[in-house]
Amino acid sequence: MKITCSKNDLYNGLQIVQKAIPSKTTKDILECVLIDASSNELHLTANDMELGIETIVSAKIEEHGRVCLESKTFIDMIRNLPDDQVSIETNPRDEARIDCLNVHFKLPGRSGDDFPYLPIIPRNEPIKISQFTLREIIQQTIFSISETDVKRVLNGELIEINGNKLRISSLDGHRISIRNIELKDSYDESSVIIPGKSLNEIARILNGSLEDMVYIYLTENHVIFDFDQTTVITRLIEGKFFDINRMLSDDYETKVVINRRDLMGSINRAILLINDSDKKPLIWNVHDQSFEMHLSSTKGNFDEELFIVKEGRDIQIAFNPRFIADVLRVVEDENITIYLLSPSTPCFIRDDAKNYIYVVLPVNFKS
Amino acid sequence: MKITCSKNDLYNGLQIVQKAIPSKTTKDILECVLIDASSNELHLTANDMELGIETIVSAKIEEHGRVCLESKTFIDMIRNLPDDQVSIETNPRDEARIDCLNVHFKLPGRSGDDFPYLPIIPRNEPIKISQFTLREIIQQTIFSISETDVKRVLNGELIEINGNKLRISSLDGHRISIRNIELKDSYDESSVIIPGKSLNEIARILNGSLEDMVYIYLTENHVIFDFDQTTVITRLIEGKFFDINRMLSDDYETKVVINRRDLMGSINRAILLINDSDKKPLIWNVHDQSFEMHLSSTKGNFDEELFIVKEGRDIQIAFNPRFIADVLRVVEDENITIYLLSPSTPCFIRDDAKNYIYVVLPVNFKS
Numbered sequence: 188m189k190i191t192c193s194k195n196d197l198y199n200g201l202q203i204v205q206k207a208i209p210s211k212t213t214k215d216i217l218e219c220v221l222i223d224a225s226s227n228e229l230h231l232t233a234n235d236m237e238l239g240i241e242t243i244v245s246a247k248i249e250e251h252g253r254v255c256l257e258s259k260t261f262i263d264m265i266r267n268l269p270d271d272q273v274s275i276e277t278n279p280r281d282e283a284r285i286d287c288l289n290v291h292f293k294l295p296g297r298s299g300d301d302f303p304y305l306p307i308i309p310r311n312e313p314i315k316i317s318q319f320t321l322r323e324i325i326q327q328t329i330f331s332i333s334e335t336d337v338k339r340v341l342n343g344e345l346i347e348i349n350g351n352k353l354r355i356s357s358l359d360g361h362r363i364s365i366r367n368i369e370l371k372d373s374y375d376e377s378s379v380i381i382p383g384k385s386l387n388e389i390a391r392i393l394n395g396s397l398e399d400m401v402y403i404y405l406t407e408n409h410v411i412f413d414f415d416q417t418t419v420i421t422r423l424i425e426g427k428f429f430d431i432n433r434m435l436s437d438d439y440e441t442k443v444v445i446n447r448r449d450l451m452g453s454i455n456r457a458i459l460l461i462n463d464s465d466k467k468p469l470i471w472n473v474h475d476q477s478f479e480m481h482l483s484s485t486k487g488n489f490d491e492e493l494f495i496v497k498e499g500r501d502i503q504i505a506f507n508p509r510f511i512a513d514v515l516r517v518v519e520d521e522n523i524t525i526y527l528l529s530p531s532t533p534c535f536i537r538d539d540a541k542n543y544i545y546v547v548l549p550v551n552f553k554s
Numbered sequence: 555m556k557i558t559c560s561k562n563d564l565y566n567g568l569q570i571v572q573k574a575i576p577s578k579t580t581k582d583i584l585e586c587v588l589i590d591a592s593s594n595e596l597h598l599t600a601n602d603m604e605l606g607i608e609t610i611v612s613a614k615i616e617e618h619g620r621v622c623l624e625s626k627t628f629i630d631m632i633r634n635l636p637d638d639q640v641s642i643e644t645n646p647r648d649e650a651r652i653d654c655l656n657v658h659f660k661l662p663g664r665s666g667d668d669f670p671y672l673p674i675i676p677r678n679e680p681i682k683i684s685q686f687t688l689r690e691i692i693q694q695t696i697f698s699i700s701e702t703d704v705k706r707v708l709n710g711e712l713i714e715i716n717g718n719k720l721r722i723s724s725l726d727g728h729r730i731s732i733r734n735i736e737l738k739d740s741y742d743e744s745s746v747i748i749p750g751k752s753l754n755e756i757a758r759i760l761n762g763s764l765e766d767m768v769y770i771y772l773t774e775n776h777v778i779f780d781f782d783q784t785t786v787i788t789r790l791i792e793g794k795f796f797d798i799n800r801m802l803s804d805d806y807e808t809k810v811v812i813n814r815r816d817l818m819g820s821i822n823r824a825i826l827l828i829n830d831s832d833k834k835p836l837i838w839n840v841h842d843q844s845f846e847m848h849l850s851s852t853k854g855n856f857d858e859e860l861f862i863v864k865e866g867r868d869i870q871i872a873f874n875p876r877f878i879a880d881v882l883r884v885v886e887d888e889n890i891t892i893y894l895l896s897p898s899t900p901c902f903i904r905d906d907a908k909n910y911i912y913v914v915l916p917v918n919f920k921s
Contacts, residue, residue: 260826260853267823290823294854456634456657459627486627487661 188252189276190224192244194268194287200231200244201262203417206388207233207240208258219255221302222275224248232305233258238385239305243416253299254281264292305420308409313402314348314374318395318414324355324366325390327517327543332383333359340380343424347378356431362510363434363546379405380428385421392417435544439526441473441499447523451515453480453491454508460486461508468505468552473497482508504530505552514545555619557591558641559611561632561654567598567611568629570784573755574600574607575625586622588669589642591615599672600625605752606672610783620666621648631659672787675776680769681715681741685762685781691722691733692757694884694910699750700726707747710791714745723798729877730801730913746772747795752788759784802911806893808840808866814890818882820858821875824849827856835872835917840864849875871897872919881912
């Protein structure tokens with residue numbers, strides 16, 4: 188193999204595919220990036236067997252071939268080269284010689300044949316969504332997936348398509364996060380559970396705007412994301428997700444409108460007094476126009492009062508403040524609306540159009 | 555005690571004194587900051603028994619007194635308050651009530667009497683130096699102190715005053731770093747060894763310009779730094795420093811002038827191939843006009859050639875590349891001059907005026 192390309196194009200491509208390099212693995216080959224010039228294009232690929240990423244880098248192919256290089260050293264090396272043309276040439280022992288101006292590296296490599304290629308999956312009709320929107324709705328919901336739950340479905344997010352509507356949901360035992368968006372086109376009804384880890388990495392690669400599209404192909408066992416020069420394939424999580432609709436309700440006894448930044452500042456202050464070993468609840472006392480918060484731990488006491496607009500009954504209710512803080516961080520509205528029913532039923536934070544719905548279970552407390 | 559001050563003044567003061575909070579200690583009281591309003595000024599103090607820092611915050615003292623508060627929670631709390639006036643009031647049980655607008659905290663405290671006060675040391679004639687210069691010369695030499703050496707003197711830097719000359723030096727078993735500066739005034743001859751840890755923290759607090767002065771008082775067992783509203787006291791290291799003058803020499807057989815950034819880029823590339831377990835030398839082959847570098851490890855091979863101006867004999871010599879990189883990072887000249895004598899004698903990197911002198915021992919290699 189012999190190829191020449193610009194250092195920056197190569198480095199950008201490597202940064203994309205390295206998201207699929209596992210941080211820990213017993214299989215050495217998965218720590219490699221595949222540099223594949225078998226065709227007339229230069230493909231870079233990484234694959235941790237759940238998530239695979241392939242991207243095309245514009246290059247001059249002088250001699251076809253492919254090689255696997257240990258990703259960490261190779262990527263560090265490319266980053267530290269001068270901003271100029273880089274050439275990579277392999278010998279029959281799979282050693283790669285990398286030349287850039289007066290800099291010459293030689294790295295041991297492995298045969299490209301050893302690399303676990305991405306599965307070849309026939310593409311059906313894609314779902315089109317903007318890169319910006321997909322990144323946003325992932326980041327706005329992914330914090331409430333369960334990372335350790337034995338129920339594997341909770342380690343992923345549920346994506347449901349119905350006509351021109353897309354809903355993304357995640358839940359752990361304490362809260363639910365939902366975003367609803369409208370797609371430009373309409374599609375058949377379908378739903379998949381995508382591993383949270385894969386969605387996290389995809390959100391990090393997507394840096395396009397509202398105009399740049401992602402094409403999503405849902406298949407039986409995989410989902411494919413095509414965008415720019417990049418293809419991401421992830422396995423799906425098998426199983427049946429919880430019936431989220433059954434957990435949602437429009438009933439409430441108390442409706443509170445509150446400035447989001449003020450509430451967030453206040454909750455961040457309360458969190459300072461929480462010990463990891465001794466989880467104390469944040470108590471809300473909701474009266475007309477006043478919203479008193481109280482938290483007490485071995486570290487000290489916290490009290491703060493905020494101005495609110497309230498409808499309905501007074502209520503006293505308590506939460507794990509970190510769960511409320513997670514919601515406030517991903518909502519962008521100036522004011523948010525909180526719906527409360529009783530001290531033992533979930534609170535709902537949602538907008539009128541239900542573009543977002545966040546559900547948080549309260550905790551017991553002694554008043 | 556009852557005081558009122560601005561949140562930002564208080565927070566800035568806390569950021570200064572927290573540099574003397576030990577990260578690990580068996581004495582709880584050292585994790586506290588002393589808030590002392592015994593006089594008509596508000597003093598904040600922290601003291602890890604080697605380094606002590608005290609700073610004055612402008613405040614309204616409504617009731618004299620003092621209290622010790624656990625620094626981490628207290629500083630986090632002040633940082634998270636609204637930007638407004640903060641009042642701190644203690645009760646006879648040393649609990650502190652902190653109020654800022656509608657936010658109210660109560661923290662458990664300890665009696666100010668328990669705090670290890672800074673030693674009271676009579677001040678003699680101070681040495682005057684600009685904050686900017688002191689910060690610079692510390693940062694330009696501190697990297698070569700020995701952090702683990704059993705010889706305690708090597709854990710510190712030697713500061714020598716002679717007339718209007720100040721020299722700061724550090725050395726470990728492999729290299730020496732020296733900066734020489736001229737002071738505005740002249741002083742009696744004296745020298746002290748200051749713990750590296752203290753100098754590091756002082757360099758982090760000093761953010762003044764060339765016009766802002768530090769007043770340094772050298773005493774038998776301590777050195778005091780007075781600047782702005784802050785006093786830093788550190789214990790000195792006892793013992794006799796190595797005779798650095800004996801290690802310096804102006805002899806050379808080869809003199810190389812090289813672009814500093816080019817050499818730094820090259821050495822950073824070579825370092826990528828170094829394993830922590832398998833320290834390979836960077837070999838320099840110095841010929842007329844050409845400077846070839848080579849490093850070979852289990853990770854791969856590196857070769858690069860740089861353009862130089864050379865006087866004297868050709869030479870082949872090898873170094874730990876990290877030691878050369880440390881020097882290049884703290885020199886600001888566009889070109890540096892390297893003086894070499896033989897493959898087994900130290901290399902000198904210095905300017906003509908000897909404002910800086912860096913000495914690095916070579917390592918053995920097979921050519």
